[in-house]
Amino acid sequence: MPQSDLARRSPPDPKLFGLRLSRWNRTMLALGLLAIVAAPHLMEDFSVFQLTKAAIYAIAILGLNLLTGFNGQFSLGHGAFYAVGAYTSAILMTSFGMHYALTIPVAALVAFVIGFGFGFPALRLEGLYLALATFALAVAAPQLLKFSALEDFTGGVQGIVVPRPQAPAWTGLSDDAWLYYFTVAWMLALFVLAANLVNARPGRAMKAIRDNPIAASAMGINTPLYKTLTFGVSAAYTGVAGAISAFVVGFVAPDSFTFFLSVALLVGVVVGGIGSVTGAIFGGLFVLYVPNFAEEFAGVFSKGLSWAAYGTILIAIVYLMPSGLAGLVRWLVMRAAQPRQTGD
Amino acid sequence: MSINFGGIVALDGVTIDIAPGEIFGLIGPNGSGKTTLFNCLSRLYTPNSGRIEFKGQDVLALAPHQVTTLGLSRTFQNLALFSSMNVVDNVLVGCHVRSRSDYVSAALRLPWARREEDELIDVAWRWISELGLEKVAYEAVSDLPFGTQKQVEMTRALASGPDLLLLDEPAGGIAHDEISGLERLIRRIRDEHGITILLVEHNVGLVMRVSDRVAVLDFGKKIADAGPEEVQRDPEVIRAYLGTE
Ligand SMILES: Nc1ncnc2c1ncn2[C@@H]1O[C@H](COP(=O)(O)OP(=O)(O)O)[C@@H](O)[C@H]1O
Ligand SMILES: [Mg+2]
Numbered sequence: 001m002p003q004s005d006l007a008r009r010s011p012p013d014p015k016l017f018g019l020r021l022s023r024w025n026r027t028m029l030a031l032g033l034l035a036i037v038a039a040p041h042l043m044e045d046f047s048v049f050q051l052t053k054a055a056i057y058a059i060a061i062l063g064l065n066l067l068t069g070f071n072g073q074f075s076l077g078h079g080a081f082y083a084v085g086a087y088t089s090a091i092l093m094t095s096f097g098m099h100y101a102l103t104i105p106v107a108a109l110v111a112f113v114i115g116f117g118f119g120f121p122a123l124r125l126e127g128l129y130l131a132l133a134t135f136a137l138a139v140a141a142p143q144l145l146k147f148s149a150l151e152d153f154t155g156g157v158q159g160i161v162v163p164r165p166q167a168p169a170w171t172g173l174s175d176d177a178w179l180y181y182f183t184v185a186w187m188l189a190l191f192v193l194a195a196n197l198v199n200a201r202p203g204r205a206m207k208a209i210r211d212n213p214i215a216a217s218a219m220g221i222n223t224p225l226y227k228t229l230t231f232g233v234s235a236a237y238t239g240v241a242g243a244i245s246a247f248v249v250g251f252v253a254p255d256s257f258t259f260f261l262s263v264a265l266l267v268g269v270v271v272g273g274i275g276s277v278t279g280a281i282f283g284g285l286f287v288l289y290v291p292n293f294a295e296e297f298a299g300v301f302s303k304g305l306s307w308a309a310y311g312t313i314l315i316a317i318v319y320l321m322p323s324g325l326a327g328l329v330r331w332l333v334m335r336a337a338q339p340r341q342t343g344d
Numbered sequence: 345m346s347i348n349f350g351g352i353v354a355l356d357g358v359t360i361d362i363a364p365g366e367i368f369g370l371i372g373p374n375g376s377g378k379t380t381l382f383n384c385l386s387r388l389y390t391p392n393s394g395r396i397e398f399k400g401q402d403v404l405a406l407a408p409h410q411v412t413t414l415g416l417s418r419t420f421q422n423l424a425l426f427s428s429m430n431v432v433d434n435v436l437v438g439c440h441v442r443s444r445s446d447y448v449s450a451a452l453r454l455p456w457a458r459r460e461e462d463e464l465i466d467v468a469w470r471w472i473s474e475l476g477l478e479k480v481a482y483e484a485v486s487d488l489p490f491g492t493q494k495q496v497e498m499t500r501a502l503a504s505g506p507d508l509l510l511l512d513e514p515a516g517g518i519a520h521d522e523i524s525g526l527e528r529l530i531r532r533i534r535d536e537h538g539i540t541i542l543l544v545e546h547n548v549g550l551v552m553r554v555s556d557r558v559a560v561l562d563f564g565k566k567i568a569d570a571g572p573e574e575v576q577r578d579p580e581v582i583r584a585y586l587g588t589e
Contacts, residue, residue, distance in 0.1 A: 009465070009469055009481075011432075011482050012482055193451040193452070194451070196450060196451050196452070196453050197447060197450050197451040200445060200450035200453075200457065200461055201436075201440065201443055201445045201446075201450055201457075201460075201461070201464070202445070202446060202447050202450050203450065204429075204433055204436055204437050204440070205437065205440060207426065207428070207429060207433075208426045208429075208437045208440075210428075211425075211426035211427055211428050211429065212424050212425065212426055212427070214388065214424060215420065215424035215425065215426065216426075216437070217407075217408040217409045218386055218388070218408065218412065218417075218418055218420075218424070219409075219412060219417075219437050219438055219440055219441070219500065219504060220409045220410075220411075220412030220413050220440050220441035220504060221409055221437070221440055222407075222409045223409065229447060233447060275428075
């Protein structure tokens with residue numbers, strides 16, 4: 001193909017402060033990776049533990065975003081898939097002595113199967129009705145986990161204490177730092193896979209269904225198949241997050257997976273940016289840190305107001321950044337960027 | 345083929361027979377059932393009675409997405425684009441049926457899936473150039489004027505590699521002096537790409553100039569089906585449709 005054709009075919013790459021956007025992206029990515037690698041060396045163990053939890057949330061939020069942001073299916077019940085992952089991992093480790101790393105693919109598979117299965121009734125439900133059905137899932141999950149017939153496995157109301165993995169000696173890391181790197185490695189891998197997915201054929205089909213289901217099926221997309229598969233993949237991501245949380249936190253109990261967790265994940269999706277892969281990282285950080293921040297902030301006036309402060313922050317974000325933090329960044333970049341110049 | 349919605353009989357025993365390689369015009373007053381016929385052919389509606397056969401296959405036995413796989417693609421009268429996506433991505437969705445990479449191969453960027461993606465991008469750009477949409481290729485479709493959006497719909501439908509293309513009022517929203525360009529395009533699609541076309545259009549002049557055959561619907565009934573000259577002389581057609589122009 002002639003050179004001019006290739007130039008025409010490549011997406012616009014405007015300049016921002018004299019540097020091409022694609023260069024900026026690569027630079028930011030490199031800096032971000034550097035920060036991720038350096039972080040545990042710059043903080044105390046407890047902070048590393050907190051950051052690990054943010055990474056876990058980011059994985060779960062990305063999972064929910066694949067479903068809601070990219071495929072347009074609402075879920076107020078992803079806490080249930082998180083719980084499925086967490087309990088799968090906890091039970092495999094404590095009752096079957098499985099290595100913690102091996103429990104993750106199993107948890108992913110279990111959550112995938114349950115999510116895929118739930119995707120079928122979800123096909124008949126649109127928008128608010130689907131939100132209600134998944135809400136039912138979220139409120140039922142903690143009670144099912146307390147159910148006495150399953151107590152031998154689930155530990156009933158008490159939950160399960162999970163042994164926390166130790167850092168392999170050769171790493172010379174603290175256990176917290178080791179778990180941080182372990183979690184972040186999973187997170188990065190899952191983010192790369194998701195980014196590949198949403199920019200290729202299946203991802204375009206997912207977005208097409210979200211934008212216009214009738215046109216999607218007129219273009220030959222098997223919409224029921226894609227919706228159920230996306231439900232499964234989404235649940236698998238969130239299940240992986242739950243599985244990692246089981247041994248990072250060292251404890252699973254029914255009341256860790258209340259409806260509030262499902263809502264927190266949805267908040268993470270919206271704040272990070274609906275339909276944005278990188279936004280899920282912002283979402284994870286928000287879900288973990290902002291409630292604490294709100295508590296400290298409100299504490300200046302009155303301890304009882306921390307959720308009011310949280311609510312205020314949330315409203316401000318939704319109001320000021322309707323496309324989430326990722327959307328804000330994109331918007332600022334586009335404002336600052338100069339139009340593309342041909343040549344060079 | 346017949347279909348009714350509640351009390352309204354939208355199609356009343358309509359039969360059409362489109363030969364391969366033909367440009368088949370379908371005209372009639374508003375509400376006469378043209379779009380409904382499209383919706384039956386593309387399996388969005390199921391007729392109450394009748395039969396649809398395409399390439400020897402019983403279309404009514406297929407799910408909507410399978411019809412496209414069989415080689416039948418359409419545009420929508422009132423636009424049904426993927427509004428948050430840009431033109432290239434809309435056209436790439438059109439390529440869905442001619443590709444097969446799945447969740448796993450796409451997420452892992454397996455070599456065959458990457459090769460396939462490159463091929464799809466080639467196909468998409470060939471049609472984008474053919475329809476002259478290069479300049480807006482990376483624009484969000486929702487930012488484009490109605491007429492351009494109609495062009496994008498046509499590009500998307502063509503990208504699926506159809507044998508039969510259903511065009512529902514392609515001239516809607518385009519300026520008067522662009523009609524001749526559209527006319528040449530429709531001819532080119534048939535002559536150079538061998539695609540059979542079923543054309544619904546209110547611009548009667550355009551339909552009469554490009555069509556090999558023309559059928560006329562009125563209140564869900566077919567009142568004429570012949571060559572363009574003959575249809576234009578038909579007193580029934582003049583009374584029901586042409587006379588009111
Ligand atoms: N989904 C539907 N529900 C009820 N009535 C419909 C539906 N689709 C079409 N109709 C009716 O069928 C008739 C034919 O409509 P249509 O096929 O859109 O006409 P045309 O495309 O020829 O203008 C109209 O009376 C219309 O109101
Ligand atoms: Mg119509």
